[in-house]
Amino acid sequence: MKKGLKIFGIILAVMFLSVVGYGFYLYNSLTNTVDQMHESIDRPVSDKREKEVNMEEQEPLSFLITGVDSRGDNHSGRSDTIIVMTVNPKEKSVKMLSIPRDTRTEIIGRGFQDKINHAYAFGGVQMTINTVENFLNIPIDHYASINMEGFKGLVDALGGVTVDNAFAFQQDGFTFNEGELFLNGDEALAYSRMRYEDPRGDFGRNDRQRQIVDAVIQEGAQFSSITKAGQILSAVGESVRTDLDLNGIWAIQSNYKEARHNVEQMEITGSGKRIDGIYYLQIPDEEVNRVSQELRAHLELDTSNTASSQ
Incomplete structure (x- = not known):
């Protein structure tokens, strides 16, 4: 089984909401890191929008965060983690949705x-964006992908993260007791990976993924993290790819960073089904539409449109 970054959303935490805020004294290092991360994709403005988002006017926007089981600079393979994040700076809020990897839907293209x-x-990432847009009937404005090595390195560069564990379990040789835990990179990856001891399976694992995302957001935003900026930038540059350039990142840092204080974790549910011997998660149309309408409202888009049938 793939052991991808179950929490690549963490990149958003640091890159989009934290790392770029460390100050102009890091400008040269940041510029080099962004150049290394930047991978534009050839796509027009989403057909789910009438016009491109104006970040200077603080219009709500969305991100697709994908976690890929790969090493070094290699970002090929399957995206074992898919997180959609919408940010509304006027409401100072973020909505974060994990899409279960086994979800059955049309693959656009x-x-x-x-x-x-x-x-x-x-x-x-291009086909993933198109597929997610079709599935949820929302625009995806920007993307970031992160690999497994980047995840562990980023958590370690931050000095670790703190989570509140709901029940005790073991995973990958680690024991996770109930209650507040402080985790390093290897431990955080194992914590986010567990599903077989969780009665909710993938849904419980998704909760832990988002829990660590939020922990990284909060840790990355602390003033004490400034002293770790070099390590963080190195980890991000080696393992993150995004379509955002430096101007885009600065615009997000300037106009959207306060939204991190209010992060809502969303969930989409369905039932398992075997088709031709292969397991899929079938999500009812009404559930897809419920989630779609909530995300569209957060993006201040027309909510009279419904998501396409799977």
Whole structure:
């Protein structure tokens, strides 16, 4: 089984909401890091929007965060983690949705239905964006992908993260007791990976993924993290890819950073089904539409439109 970054959303925490705020004295290091991370994709403004988001006017925007089981600079493979994050700076709020990797939906550009995480293997981040937009009927404005090594390195660069564990379990040789825990990179990866001891399976694992995302957001925003900036930038540059350039990152830092104080974790649910011997998660249309309408409202988009049928 793939052991991807179950929490790559963490990059948003540091890159979009924290790292770039460390100050102009890091400007040269930051510029080099952003150049290393930057990978634009050839796509027009989403057809789910009438016009491109104006970040200077603090219009709500969305991100697709994908976690890929890869090493070093390699970002190929399946996206074992898919997180949609919407940010509304006027409401000072963030909504974060994990899409289960086994979700069955149409893979845009392939003409058939499959597990949503296969879109990345078929057509990279571009096909994943198109597929997620079609599934949820929302625009995806920007993306970031992060690999497993980057996840562990980023948590370690921050000096670790603190989580509140709901019940005791073991995973990958680590024991996680109930209550408040302080985790290093290896421990955080194992913590986010567990699902077989959780009665909620993938849904429980998604909760732990988002829990660590929020922990990284809060840790990355602390003033004490300034002294760790070099390590953080190094970890991010080696393992993160995004379509945002330096100007875009500065605009987000300037106009959206306060939204991090109010992060709402969303969930989408369905039931398992085997089709031709393969397990899929089937999500009812009414559940897809419920989540779609909530995200569209947060993005200040027309909520009279409904998501496409799977």
